[in-house]
Amino acid sequence: xxxxxxxxxxxxxxxxxxxxxxxxxxxxxxxxxxxxxxxxxxxxxxxxxxxxxxxxxxxxxxxxxxxxxxxxxxxxxxxxxxx
Numbered sequence: 001x002x003x004x005x006x007x008x009x010x011x012x013x014x015x016x017x018x019x020x021x022x023x024x025x026x027x028x029x030x031x032x033x034x035x036x037x038x039x040x041x042x043x044x045x046x047x048x049x050x051x052x053x054x055x056x057x058x059x060x061x062x063x064x065x066x067x068x069x070x071x072x073x074x075x076x077x078x079x080x081x082x083x
Contacts, residue, residue, distance in 0.1 A: 007034075008048050010060060012039075012043070014063065016041055017040070018041070022060075025059065026048065030056060031050065
């Protein structure tokens with residue numbers, strides 16, 4: 001049983017980005033696990049398992065320009081189907 005169904009990954013590009021601030025926002029506002037927020041003041045990589053990937057995308061788009069977006073259904077993958 002998977003608690004958080006969607007593996008959500010993306011890049012945020014911008015200026016004066018703060019990966020620590022982004023990480024804290026995720027921890028306070030989103031339910032999920034396997035959080036990875038790494039980067040610098042111009043580019044941040046996000047990896048997060050959640051049941052509400054659209055909320056993650058909405059927030060990240062408010063921080064900077066988002067691209068290389070991947071949302072995969074891990075439940076489907078665990079059943080041998082394309083995610």
